[in-house]
Amino acid sequence: MAMKRREFLRDTAVAAGAFTLGFVIPGKVRAGAGEGAVSSAPFTPNAFIRITPDNQVTIILAKSEMGQSVYTSLPLIVAEELDADWQAIRVEQSKVDPAYNWPAFQMMITGGSTSVRTSWEALRQAGATARAMLLAAAAAAWGAPAARLVTADATITDPETGRSATFGEMAAAAAQQAVPADVTLKSPDRFRLVGKDQKRLDSELKVTGRATFGLDVAAPGLHYAVVARSPVFGGVLQSFDASRAEAMPGVVKVKQVPTGVAVIADSTWRAIKARDALDLTWDEQGNGGVDTDQMLQHYRELAGQPGFAVQEQGDFEAVAAQADQVIDATYEVPFLAHACMEPLNCTVHDRGASGGEGAEVRVGTQMQTADRAMAAGILGYEPEAVDLHTQFLGGGFGRRAAAWSDYVAEAAHVAKGEPWPVKTTWTREDDTRGGQYRPMTLHRSRLALDAGGRPLAWHNRVVGQSIDGFKMLGMEPENFDNAMIEGLKTQPYTVPLVNLEAHMTTSAVTTLWWRSVGHTHTAFMKETLFDEAAHAAGVDPMDYRLGLLEAHPRFVALLKKVREMSGWGRELPAGTGLGVAIEESFGSIVAEVAQVRVKGQKISVEKVWCAADVGFAVNPLGLREQMESGIIFGLSAALYGEITLKKGRVEQGNFNNYRVVRIDDAPAIEVEIIDSGAAMGGAGEPGTPPIFPAVGNAIFAASGKRLRSLPFRLS
Amino acid sequence: MPLNLTVNGQQHTVDVEPDTPLLWVLRDTLGLTGTKFGCGIAQCGACTVHVEGKTVRSCRTPVSAVGNRAVTTIEGLSADGLTHVQKAWIEEDVVQCGYCQSGQVMAAAALLAANPKPSDADIDKAMRRNICRCGVYQRIRKAVHRAAELAAADSTAGGA
Numbered sequence: 001m002a003m004k005r006r007e008f009l010r011d012t013a014v015a016a017g018a019f020t021l022g023f024v025i026p027g028k029v030r031a032g033a034g035e036g037a038v039s040s041a042p043f044t045p046n047a048f049i050r051i052t053p054d055n056q057v058t059i060i061l062a063k064s065e066m067g068q069s070v071y072t073s074l075p076l077i078v079a080e081e082l083d084a085d086w087q088a089i090r091v092e093q094s095k096v097d098p099a100y101n102w103p104a105f106q107m108m109i110t111g112g113s114t115s116v117r118t119s120w121e122a123l124r125q126a127g128a129t130a131r132a133m134l135l136a137a138a139a140a141a142w143g144a145p146a147a148r149l150v151t152a153d154a155t156i157t158d159p160e161t162g163r164s165a166t167f168g169e170m171a172a173a174a175a176q177q178a179v180p181a182d183v184t185l186k187s188p189d190r191f192r193l194v195g196k197d198q199k200r201l202d203s204e205l206k207v208t209g210r211a212t213f214g215l216d217v218a219a220p221g222l223h224y225a226v227v228a229r230s231p232v233f234g235g236v237l238q239s240f241d242a243s244r245a246e247a248m249p250g251v252v253k254v255k256q257v258p259t260g261v262a263v264i265a266d267s268t269w270r271a272i273k274a275r276d277a278l279d280l281t282w283d284e285q286g287n288g289g290v291d292t293d294q295m296l297q298h299y300r301e302l303a304g305q306p307g308f309a310v311q312e313q314g315d316f317e318a319v320a321a322q323a324d325q326v327i328d329a330t331y332e333v334p335f336l337a338h339a340c341m342e343p344l345n346c347t348v349h350d351r352g353a354s355g356g357e358g359a360e361v362r363v364g365t366q367m368q369t370a371d372r373a374m375a376a377g378i379l380g381y382e383p384e385a386v387d388l389h390t391q392f393l394g395g396g397f398g399r400r401a402a403a404w405s406d407y408v409a410e411a412a413h414v415a416k417g418e419p420w421p422v423k424t425t426w427t428r429e430d431d432t433r434g435g436q437y438r439p440m441t442l443h444r445s446r447l448a449l450d451a452g453g454r455p456l457a458w459h460n461r462v463v464g465q466s467i468d469g470f471k472m473l474g475m476e477p478e479n480f481d482n483a484m485i486e487g488l489k490t491q492p493y494t495v496p497l498v499n500l501e502a503h504m505t506t507s508a509v510t511t512l513w514w515r516s517v518g519h520t521h522t523a524f525m526k527e528t529l530f531d532e533a534a535h536a537a538g539v540d541p542m543d544y545r546l547g548l549l550e551a552h553p554r555f556v557a558l559l560k561k562v563r564e565m566s567g568w569g570r571e572l573p574a575g576t577g578l579g580v581a582i583e584e585s586f587g588s589i590v591a592e593v594a595q596v597r598v599k600g601q602k603i604s605v606e607k608v609w610c611a612a613d614v615g616f617a618v619n620p621l622g623l624r625e626q627m628e629s630g631i632i633f634g635l636s637a638a639l640y641g642e643i644t645l646k647k648g649r650v651e652q653g654n655f656n657n658y659r660v661v662r663i664d665d666a667p668a669i670e671v672e673i674i675d676s677g678a679a680m681g682g683a684g685e686p687g688t689p690p691i692f693p694a695v696g697n698a699i700f701a702a703s704g705k706r707l708r709s710l711p712f713r714l715s
Numbered sequence: 716m717p718l719n720l721t722v723n724g725q726q727h728t729v730d731v732e733p734d735t736p737l738l739w740v741l742r743d744t745l746g747l748t749g750t751k752f753g754c755g756i757a758q759c760g761a762c763t764v765h766v767e768g769k770t771v772r773s774c775r776t777p778v779s780a781v782g783n784r785a786v787t788t789i790e791g792l793s794a795d796g797l798t799h800v801q802k803a804w805i806e807e808d809v810v811q812c813g814y815c816q817s818g819q820v821m822a823a824a825a826l827l828a829a830n831p832k833p834s835d836a837d838i839d840k841a842m843r844r845n846i847c848r849c850g851v852y853q854r855i856r857k858a859v860h861r862a863a864e865l866a867a868a869d870s871t872a873g874g875a
Contacts, residue, residue: 067812067849203805206813207820208797209749209789216748224743249732267731268752269739341753341761341814341848394751394814395848428754621808625851629811632850655758655846664839666852 043171045130045179047099048078048123050092055168057084057154058092062100063119064110064366065202066396067629068684069622072201073116074123076619080194081127081186083151084167091201096368096388105473107369111401111513113586113682116618120680128183130174137173138165152192188616195675197621202392214364214391217347221420223252224268226275226427227410229260232287232648233435233508237261241279248274257413259406264414268425287508288648292440295507296332299463303330303444307461307501308479311489314497316446319457323448327532331445331525332709335643336438336514339658342394343431346411349421350379358385360421363408364393366401370472374405378412397633398513403436403468429653437643438514439465441484443525447495453537455548457497460488460525466504467511480504486518487585487689491526492555493548509645515633519585519689527581527693528708531700541697542568542580554613554676555582558591561611561672566593575599576606577701581693587681588614590627592690594667596698598705601714605635605667605695610687612671615678623683624671630687631669636660638692640711718778722747723791733779737771738762740778741788749789749817753846760845763818764788770825772844789817792824799869800824803862811849819845823859832863 043051050058059075071091079086094100102109102118131151138156139146142163150157157164167174188195205211230236240261242254250270254263261278265271320326346363358381365371365388372388379386393400402408411424426434441464448456466481475481480502488500514520534544542563549555559582562568566578575598582591595607610627617623640659644651652658692710700706705714720727722745729744736755741747741764750773753761757772764773765787792798797805800823810816819842826833826841833841838859847855 065812069811199805199808200810202813203808203810204797204801206810206816207801207804209747209817211813212748213751213814215752216742218746218748267735267739267743269731269735269743273732339848341751341759341812341846343752392814393812395812397848425752428756428759625808625811625854628853629850632852633848635850636848654756655754656756660846660848661850661852662843662846663852663855664843666850669853 041172041175043130043175045133045174046126047094047097048126049082049130051130051167051171053168053171055154055166056090057082057088057167058090060094061091062094062108063115064364064390064393064396064400066110066364066366066393066400068115068626069200069619070110070115072198073619073622074119075201076193076198077120077123078127080191081124082131083153085153086193088154089201093390096372101369108367109401110366110396111398113685117587117680117682120618124185125183128185129180132180132183133174133177134167134170136177137170141170141173194618195616195620198619199621211392213342213394214347214362215342215345215394215425217362217391217423219347219349219421222347223264223266223418223420223422224271225262225264225414225422225424226268226271226430227257227260227262227414227424228275228278228280229430230282232282232284233290233510234287235282235284238281238283240281244277244279245274248277254278255414257410259410262414262424264418264422272427284648290508290645290648292335292644295440296442299442299505300330302463302503302505303442303461307463307503309499310480310485310502311498311500313499314457316448316457316459316497316499319497320446320448323456324451325449325536327447327449327529327536329445329529329532329708331443331521331528333441333521333524334641334710335440335509336637336641337432337643337652337658338395338397338399338514339432339660340395340397340399343428344399344407344426344434345423346408347421347423348375348411348415350415350418352379352381353417354419358387361386361388361408361412362391363388364391364400365408366393366396367405371405371408374409375412378409379416397515398517399436401469401513403472403510403512406436428655432653432658433650435510436468436512437509438520439467439511441521443521445525445529447529447533449533449536453533453539455493455495455533458495459499461501461503463503464505465507465509465511467513467517469512477504483513483518485522487522487583488526490584492552492584493530493545494550515630516585516685516688519583520634520637520692523581523583523585523689524692524696524710527583527690528696531579531693531697532706540569545580545582554589554678557674557676558582558589558611558613561674562591562593562609565609565611565670565672566595568593575702577698577703579694579697579699579701581690581697583686583689585686585689587679588612588683588686590686590690592631592694594691594694594698596695596702598699598703598714603639603699603712603714604665605639608667608669608691608694610669610671611674612686613674613676613678614683614686615680616675617673620673623673626683627671627687628669630685631691632661632666634688634691635695638695638710638712639665642711719783720778720781720786721783722786723788724785729778731778734777736774737764737776737778737781737786738773741773747788747790751814751817753815758846759815760818760822761815763821763845765821765825768825768828770822789821792820798824799862799865800827803858803865807854807858807861809851809854809858811851815845815847819847819855823855823862826859827862827866831866833859
């Protein structure tokens, strides 16, 4: 069978024209086989699919798996349109390639709760295109019209003749087929996999300890490093004496890097011990006085002064002067660390230093393209000469989409010029004190109400730092960044006049996006404020919200759903209360009701009901899990989370003083999904914002105490 | 100083300082990276292993304190196939990022060995030393119950 080998997918531009999201099906990934190797060549119709003659369907994952289940939900989409055998799917992590870029920033990023919604069209097209080529191959081989053939479980069947072949058997012939310019996607009623509960594909790897996280990377000759960093933000190393450290067992090298002093040893523990023996002198660059109490005091002063007008819809003061009552409340939230279970780490091998080519980076990252470019720049290579392998992430939450690739850059400096691979590990204390925090933020909000308690005008003034990550992405905020007012311009309640002001502050403390970003504080402020308004109006908080959402049926449906789920209005024991909150974020809307018991100063969150509308849930099980996860993550911050600084030093260091929710204070959570059919939204983050105000509002219902600062404390 | 260590039924001689935490011997010296580093101060449970069947925080256990007692890590939990706990974990779709799960599985296995039919309160008490930042606690509770069921069904079937 002498067939001429052809390119599988010649013209990506043509294919791209068919996509509604402008997401290109990349086509530059080819089979490695040359002429004459056709029969054993894998079928790689695009960058996401590889089918080998043994009928193994491999789906390439271009996003980072950090618990949000893209390892399952993205292959699911491809498998659906391809009619692959879901039970036999293999998933492979992609390399760094423009083919896998997130179009918004032309780089690989896993973040912003965007993976499923921005991949949905492209992955469906990828699967459907491959299927069409397999069908065309079978049709040609059997002399049957392609339209008559059916596919299921990686097998093509001709129902008239009963003839059938596996995808693997047709792979070589499919590779010779013309790439269809247009393919028909399944109508949703024909989905066999998508829209149904699908368990994770990575469970077995993770319950047997076989999943390789960044910290688990092994390599011949691997060395281990830790870095002694400045005890204050922005400090610069003045001098150091490594003689004691160098004399310690296992220590191979001590070297200065831009962030401090790296100790490289033959084990992590020996590196940690030797680091303790370093004698370091730091120039604190004037940051040795940073104090979060003082910062907060300054924020409070700024809250009394006019800020930059972000949105001005009218004369608030004039309306307020005529109002029946004006609520004036200040809400404060602290810096927060992400505290991923897996401390930051990155392994770099500068292969060029020992006669090889380029370098290898193995890391759990949410931002491959930027991290690789950063490492390449430091090591002195072209980005393409650096092989970056994405490992499983032991949590991300935004921290592994690091501003200026901090932990990757540092690891590159540590390994630069060294003949062996070096794994740079952050201890828990390094990680907790390493900055890139959710910014400390204050909102002063005033809400003018009419005699019936309905809002007439709302004035919100926010004080806080910008997020450093935005600057890295080239969005240089001048007077405010969008995270400071996230969601407020589009807030759903009927308010005739909404004015937004911002004071953007600066400090030495570095800041970053933290799961749900600005919504972590804007939702807390808004949903607490409107709860206060409901009580001021003498109206049930659920009814009050419903009365201000006439134009927003999706919000109404969700509130009615959690009202029903939670038995809202039922009689509760003394000291127990329900609180509700709703927030739209990352294209999805989530309503939550929390049941809280207050006894003395102890706050127990007993139960949370959650209703989520993400438009359409590709994997409802995965979505429910993300809601549970987002709720617990937010709850840790609501009950305990707080990074404070005294004398420039972060006071917290580990889970003993940066507490998080454990199993015995984790509430039971019930989640229901409303598939509204609206545009698809995100899943990873939208569960988090409502839990802060839902719990706070429940504390008020339980105790009559209105808490406006996080973490919640009754003392 | 060479020390003898028995891990997953295998004898090893390791040349480390006696105060080296068992965790780092397992991970860096023996290459058993299924046991995780999370906090280093016995706060999070990611490093949980069994010593003679009892849970131990390997990050705070000097290797010299182990002596000739048998160490079991996640890699050695089952000689053949998946344990009831692991099966239940998969059935209940417990894991998310998965980083804490070696420790969670080891803690649950020890709990069930000591208490084959734990209540929710028993589970909370035994598992509270294992942190999960993804917040899969609800599914851990369910999966421990499920593992207990699987074990009970097995022992009935086996007439044991």
